[in-house]
Amino acid sequence: MNPYRTQRIAFSLLFMANALILLLVGFVVVVIVQKGLPAITWQFLSDVPRQGMRAGGIFPAIVGTLYLVGGAIVFALPIGLLAAIYLSEYAKDNLLTRLIKLSIVNLAGVPSVVYGLFGLALFVVFFKFGASILSGSLTLGIMILPLIITASREALESVPQSFREVSLSLGASKWQTIQHIVLPNAIPGILTGTILGLGRAAGETAPILFTVAAFYLPLLPGSIFDQVMALPYHLYVISTQVPNVDEKIRYGTAFVLLALVLFMNLVAIIIRYKFRMKKKW
């Protein structure tokens, strides 16, 4: 066959593969927005679920998810950032560094439900935190750790070596250099990674199944040892566990969750974009 014809056919097939994915992604988003948006009222966002979750709103689930995400980031950001500083500024090219990198890859690959088991065994049972915001946040925090380390490390490593050399040659110590020169220049990248981590933590269901999520709990939490409802788990519950839930409520919940996650991603993308524009090197 004519090689140019083969090429045309191959390229069209490849294009179709892409178009298919893009169409499906678009379809998912459009369906949720189209059917979910009409369900969004002030009452839906601010009221507790009523009549066995067949009416009312999703306020406790929104609050619960915000608590969990906040807790996860408070735990994961300091550790993740320092780990990234170690890898980018201190680590030598040796077996230990290789092992750390391999662990990060593995941590990122552990199935989310296994994180749930781990959180149950360690935080809920062993440390006796019970099913609580604390257990859930720590579990989610460990889950997003690899994401934060990887993003922060990339941000730190993209700061030019000459910046460090100048600072060191002026008599600054290594940590002073990191603190005053490297970190400020890496902040947008670190922020992007952190926000993506937030989005990931907000959307995950399996790690919170046995560590925190409450089936139905209209009360807001009083302390970090309380259970909470969470958006992803609530969506799972009303779409599989509770019969005869109005479709509007399901789509509305899916819409709020998706909007929350995509909003975080959008913020991350905007920060990245602005930073690229302003980059001086």
Place this chain on the structure above:
Amino acid sequence: MRKLREFIIEKLVLLCGLASIFFVVLIFLFLLREGLAVFQSISPSAFLAGKSWYPISEPPLLGILPLILGSLVVTFGAALISVPIGVGCAIYIAEIAPKRLKEILKAGIELLAAIPSVVLGFIGMVTLVPLVKTVFHLPTGLTALSGSIMLAFMAMPTIVSIAEDALYSIPKTYKEGALAMGATHWQAIWRVMLRAASSGILAAIMLGIGRVIGETMAVMMITGNAAVIPHSLFVPVRTLTATIAAEMGEAVIGSEHYFALFAIGIVLFVISFAINVTADLFLHKRQ
């Protein structure tokens, strides 16, 4: 004083650097701690090859073969769909798409990666499941096939982004050499670039499969959750992950059922560990 401060900070940073090793080991230890107890009442071979999973009967039957096969069937179906499409997307994005289109396509793939799996599971339930039911005239659309299709979709971001990286990092001279010899662009891609990037693409496929095996919520919502040995793609199945997620809530802490679910967790951990280490080796071979 300053030296002391530098010293303390350096050690603190090292400590956090070691945290990821610590957590991987900790996860494994706690899975073992809770999971190994099941082997007091059942042998490892009976656990892995047992054909019946009735954890709450008396005495409980704890054979996870149906669950392993459930995971395998769904994963196999998903790989069959996602590998050609995913690698195709990666080739198109890395090599063919004009710059503007490339940005749009990458943004679309990133968007897909960001959608929570429970949202995809929900959409699968209300759109894909009825579709599979009517197209194949099945009594229920909650089948391995629905799961495969959904998971193929969810594995796409992993496969595409890593395969695209692999293609992108081939030295430009390879392609230029092929083109200079009179090859068409497609011939250069097919015969030179894909081969040069093969280990990276293999890693992409493996990590995609890892993603599929570990996926929980969407699978639980659309595969029907019947813990029986599947004989085709058109029957309800239950995967390893879905079993843990669906049953842990009801398992009494310290019961055999509880230990068995942790033992399933060990199996999943070992599988994902093996996949990630091998994929990492492939990725490093390239450099």
